[in-house]
Amino acid sequence: MGVYILRVIVILFLRFNFAKKVKKSKKPKKKVGKNWRKFWKLGAEEFNTQFFDVSKEGELLAKEGHHIYNLKNLAQKYGTPLQVVLPFIIEDRLKDLIGYFQAYMKIYGYRGKFYYHYPMKVNQNKEFILSLISEGANLEATSANELWLVKKLWEGERFNSKIRVLCNGPKTEQYLDLIEELRGKGMNVVPIMESLDEIDRLSKYKGDIGVRVDLNVKADSHWDKKFDRFGLSEKDALGLSKMKNLKIMHYHMGSQIKTQKSIFDGVKHGFGIYKQLQKTHPNLDTLDIGGGFGIPYEKKKFYTAKGVSSKIIKMLKNLSDKEGIRHPNLVIEWGQYIVAPAQVTIYKVLSEKSIPKANAKSWYIVDGSFMNDLKDTWAIHQKFYTIPLNNMHSPLKTTWFAGSTCDSDDKYTAGGNYILMPKLYEDKDQYVAILDTGAYQDGLASHHCLLSAPMKIVAQDGMIKIARKREGPDAISKLFGWTNGDHK
Numbered sequence: 001m002g003v004y005i006l007r008v009i010v011i012l013f014l015r016f017n018f019a020k021k022v023k024k025s026k027k028p029k030k031k032v033g034k035n036w037r038k039f040w041k042l043g044a045e046e047f048n049t050q051f052f053d054v055s056k057e058g059e060l061l062a063k064e065g066h067h068i069y070n071l072k073n074l075a076q077k078y079g080t081p082l083q084v085v086l087p088f089i090i091e092d093r094l095k096d097l098i099g100y101f102q103a104y105m106k107i108y109g110y111r112g113k114f115y116y117h118y119p120m121k122v123n124q125n126k127e128f129i130l131s132l133i134s135e136g137a138n139l140e141a142t143s144a145n146e147l148w149l150v151k152k153l154w155e156g157e158r159f160n161s162k163i164r165v166l167c168n169g170p171k172t173e174q175y176l177d178l179i180e181e182l183r184g185k186g187m188n189v190v191p192i193m194e195s196l197d198e199i200d201r202l203s204k205y206k207g208d209i210g211v212r213v214d215l216n217v218k219a220d221s222h223w224d225k226k227f228d229r230f231g232l233s234e235k236d237a238l239g240l241s242k243m244k245n246l247k248i249m250h251y252h253m254g255s256q257i258k259t260q261k262s263i264f265d266g267v268k269h270g271f272g273i274y275k276q277l278q279k280t281h282p283n284l285d286t287l288d289i290g291g292g293f294g295i296p297y298e299k300k301k302f303y304t305a306k307g308v309s310s311k312i313i314k315m316l317k318n319l320s321d322k323e324g325i326r327h328p329n330l331v332i333e334w335g336q337y338i339v340a341p342a343q344v345t346i347y348k349v350l351s352e353k354s355i356p357k358a359n360a361k362s363w364y365i366v367d368g369s370f371m372n373d374l375k376d377t378w379a380i381h382q383k384f385y386t387i388p389l390n391n392m393h394s395p396l397k398t399t400w401f402a403g404s405t406c407d408s409d410d411k412y413t414a415g416g417n418y419i420l421m422p423k424l425y426e427d428k429d430q431y432v433a434i435l436d437t438g439a440y441q442d443g444l445a446s447h448h449c450l451l452s453a454p455m456k457i458v459a460q461d462g463m464i465k466i467a468r469k470r471e472g473p474d475a476i477s478k479l480f481g482w483t484n485g486d487h488k
């Protein structure tokens with residue numbers, strides 16, 4: 001009996017274990033977590049998010065080589081609203097862009113030279129401009145005050161004397177005086193003629209000059225207006241009498257151009273004018289195709305700098321060979337493309353309000369202002385990529401954002417659609433990260449309701465520096481004529 005019981009126990013034990021083993025080998029119970037990096041479209045070169053990742057805790061990380069910055073920790077340490085500048089992104093993008101053009105010039109046997117000029121209007125912050133200069137950018141200024149900044153850099157010996165500065169925009173006396181002063185001091189400063197009124201003075205200018213032409217070709221861009229006012233008409237440009245010092249023909253079709261075809265249409269048409277202008281101005285040797293290269297703010301498929309640079313060089317080579325003229329030197333002023341991805345704006349969610357009957361369930365009210373800090377959301381309904389800074393693994397809900405001013409227009413709804421954000425919990429702070437805020441937003445920023453501008457910090461070489469402290473009430477009231485202690 002005893003032996004029988006023992007046999008039953010052994011059989012049952014073996015069966016049980018075997019069954020377990022079979023079950024295990026048939027259906028491996030490996031738990032696969034959601035790929036949050038992919039879900040939030042991070043780490044992808046095509047979206048310019050290759051420098052961003054998600055931590056195990058569901059927090060947004062920025063990566064500079066082996067350095068890692070946890071942006072939620074920065075928001076907690078420095079407070080919000082906060083702008084985080086990532087100069088290594090600027091440096092990387094510019095290095096790549098110059099590399100593409102130079103490589104394709106070599107590959108196609110192009111004999112002109114390539115110059116990148118950074119349009120200062122896109123972001124005049126010192127941390128941006130110094131990073132660009134360090135990677136070999138030349139500059140493009142649009143006002144006397146921008147050129148004054150260049151003068152200060154020059155006097156501080158912050159750049160070498162090979163740098164060239166193009167001067168666009170209407171030339172006031174003050175602007176022209178400064179151009180001539182800097183030229184006199186040995187700077188390579190090239191005024192670009194913006195209207196016929198400027199001919200008199202510029203024809204006597206001792207250095208090279210350029211002319212901006214308002215091309216008769218429309219770009220697929222929000223900014224390309226039916227009636228343009230920039231530069232000389234094609235007819236006026238082609239009617240210019242011979243100017244020995246005319247070296248550059250420039251055009252700029254608009255910003256955030258939607259299709260690469262529009263860029264190529266501009267190059268082809270621009271080359272047509274260039275070739276005619278060269279007949280009367282034999283020293284003309286440079287074509288400046290301006291800015292306008294877009295970036296994928298919405299993280300959807302977009303054209304690439306590599307592809308476009310290849311086609312531009314190929315096209316210019318074929319066109320000039322066909323005409324039997326020298327390959328023009330090429331100037332590019334793509335501003336937004338280089339600097340937009342190098343800044344992240346961070347807000348904290350202050351409260352939640354439900355929205356009846358809308359695409360989104362709730363307003364998330366944040367501690368900054370879209371109208372003030374991200375003016376394009378209001379002015380041109382620009383969409384930005386908005387993601388949670390933390391709690392990225394949490395259950396999500398559909399939201400709209402509202403800023404902290406009293407204005408009903410101070411909101412961000414992703415064009416009336418919705419933004420996915422983690423649900424709010426009483427014991428957890430929720431932060432919002434807005435990517436690609438490095439272009440234009442700082443120069444356009446304002447102080448509606450006297451809200452403070454975000455604090456600005458710079459993350460580089462594994463260290464954090466405070467670039468701009470948070471404005472206190474004193475600093476803001478001064479902007480409106482109130483001085484210390486004078487509040488009567």
Ligand SMILES: Cc1ncc(COP(=O)(O)O)c(C=O)c1O
Pocket residue numbers: 119122140168252254255256290291292293333334335336337439
């Ligand atoms: C003359 C000129 N060049 C370059 C730019 C930069 O354009 P983007 O930032 O779209 O490349 C602008 C923008 O307005 C411009 O007016």
